[in-house]
Amino acid sequence: MSSYYSRDHRPDLKQCVLDLITSQDGDIPLFVRVGDGNESDKAVFGKVLVEFKKQIKFDSIMVCDSALYGQENLQLIQHLKWITRVPMTIKKAKELVQNIEVEEVKDEDKEKRSDLNLESYTWKEEIVTYGGIKQTWLIVLSEKRQKSDLEKLEKQLSQEEKKSQKFLKEIQSEEFEHPQAARYKLKAINKKLRLLEIKEVELIETYSKKKEKIYKMISLIIKKDEEISRKTKEAGKFILATNLVEENKLEASEILITYKNQQSTERGFRFLKDPLFFTDSFFVEKPERMETMLFLMSLCLLIYNLGQRELINCLKRVKKGINNQVGKVTLRPTLRWIFQCFQGIHYVILNGVKQIVNLTEERRFILSLLPASCQRYYL
Numbered sequence: 001m002s003s004y005y006s007r008d009h010r011p012d013l014k015q016c017v018l019d020l021i022t023s024q025d026g027d028i029p030l031f032v033r034v035g036d037g038n039e040s041d042k043a044v045f046g047k048v049l050v051e052f053k054k055q056i057k058f059d060s061i062m063v064c065d066s067a068l069y070g071q072e073n074l075q076l077i078q079h080l081k082w083i084t085r086v087p088m089t090i091k092k093a094k095e096l097v098q099n100i101e102v103e104e105v106k107d108e109d110k111e112k113r114s115d116l117n118l119e120s121y122t123w124k125e126e127i128v129t130y131g132g133i134k135q136t137w138l139i140v141l142s143e144k145r146q147k148s149d150l151e152k153l154e155k156q157l158s159q160e161e162k163k164s165q166k167f168l169k170e171i172q173s174e175e176f177e178h179p180q181a182a183r184y185k186l187k188a189i190n191k192k193l194r195l196l197e198i199k200e201v202e203l204i205e206t207y208s209k210k211k212e213k214i215y216k217m218i219s220l221i222i223k224k225d226e227e228i229s230r231k232t233k234e235a236g237k238f239i240l241a242t243n244l245v246e247e248n249k250l251e252a253s254e255i256l257i258t259y260k261n262q263q264s265t266e267r268g269f270r271f272l273k274d275p276l277f278f279t280d281s282f283f284v285e286k287p288e289r290m291e292t293m294l295f296l297m298s299l300c301l302l303i304y305n306l307g308q309r310e311l312i313n314c315l316k317r318v319k320k321g322i323n324n325q326v327g328k329v330t331l332r333p334t335l336r337w338i339f340q341c342f343q344g345i346h347y348v349i350l351n352g353v354k355q356i357v358n359l360t361e362e363r364r365f366i367l368s369l370l371p372a373s374c375q376r377y378y379l
Contacts, residue, residue: 018294019048020268024063026309027264030056032298034291046073053080061244063262069241071131078133081248083259086137086239092128093137097237098230100124102141116253120144123252127245138240138255146236153231157195164196164221171198175214179203182217195231197222271304272297276336307370308335314369322366338366345378 017035022028031052035044045068052062062080066087086093102122105113113119120143128137167189176182182203190197202218240259244250250258284290312332315321321329325337346357356378367375 016290016294018269018272018298019044020265020298021048021052022264022268022305024258024261024264026312027267027305028309029268029298029302029305032295034287034294041067042070042073046070046076049077049080049082061258063259065262074131074133074243078243081242081244083240083242083244083255085259086241088234088239090130092130093239096126096137096139096239097234100126100139102139102237113253116257118253118256121256123256125252128241130241133243134245135241135243136245136249136255138242138252140238140240140256142236142238144236145238149235150232153195153228153235157228160193160196161221164193164198167192168198168219168221171217171219175208175216177214179215182215186217186219195224195228197224268301268305271301304335310371311335311338311366311369318369320365322362341366 015037017037017039019031019033019035020029021031023030031048033048033051045064049062049064049068060081062077062082064082064084066085068077068082068084069086069090088094088097102124105122110119113121121140122143123138123140126137126139128135171182171185171189174182174185176185183200186198186200198219199222200217200219204216204218206214206216208214240255242250242255244255282290282293284293315331315333321331322333322341324330324333342363344358345363348355348357359378363378367378
């Protein structure tokens with residue numbers, strides 16, 4: 001447990017870190033590791049994957065976020081198969097996003113992408129060597145993300161225009177004792193602006209009411225066209241990298257789909273951090289107790305996701321769904337919703353007769369999908 005930067009914006013609380021690896025099939029947790037609250041993802045991700053591979057022998061592709069992508073980590077996991085996102089702090093990534101145009105989708109490919117739920121994505125492949133590792137980089141443009149990014153850019157520009165007008169009025173009304181003071185103030189103001197700039201037009205020498213020599217600045221607001229253009233070109237784009245090249249090469253659509261399925265880990269974290277399932281705070285100090293607590297929570301996640309996966313597979317086999325929270329039929333209910341569906345069922349003994357109350361047809365159908373060990377509590 002360590003005091004550090006809090007990912008939940010609670011710097012008053014100590015935190016620990018849980019590393020979690022899940023399967024793409026059903027979000028089943030395969031590996032957990034409790035880490036120090038001060039450790040950096042970039043420093044441990046590569047080591048975690050190597051340790052995982054020592055214990056899990058089946059062929060697999062590791063999918064991670066951009067914290068994995070660094071020269072040291074890539075060297076460490078070069079014998080593994082991996083897909084990750086390239087951080088935009090890398091010079092080569094910035095250049096590609098700025099200069100490469102993604103390919104237009106051919107008519108014959110549109111239907112295929114629609115079937116894969118990728119109709120809003122376009123991409124272009126590049127072979128790149130980084131950290132001594134030959135890789136395929138997939139430069140992806142998401143139409144939805146592009147629209148969102150451009151809306152954010154427009155909003156940021158509007159906010160800066162209001163802010164810069166206030167700064168302009170402030171600096172033009174101020175009296176300075178010497179030119180350097182005026183320019184220092186202007187420099188400090190421009191550090192607060194990203195898309196706009198206040199530019200000096202003229203520095204006028206005049207006299208104050210006390211007949212003292214002063215300087216007043218005349219300035220104007222200009223747009224940083226280069227920065228705005230850069231952000232416009234970057235809107236909606238991201239880069240995925242994989243070392244699966246040549247004989248192990250994946251199709252571009254496979255790379256994108258596999259990366260998008262990384263959300264399974266995020267769903268696992270949402271489960272673990274949900275106070276409706278567990279708790280929102282721990283009151284233990286010893287590392288051993290914290291490790292035990294997180295191990296038990298991870299074990300609960302394993303059981304929960306195994307149950308949810310089995311239920312979904314059964315629904316697919318019988319080709320029949322159940323109503324979700326808004327009354328729509330779904331083949332992918334959450335186990336949490338199933339728990340809620342079974343609220344209000346009572347075991348009653350009336351005149352010596354044992355009865356199960358409120359066991360409706362829908363609830364009986366759900367029970368028929370569950371193992372006999374679950375059914376015996378109700379039937």
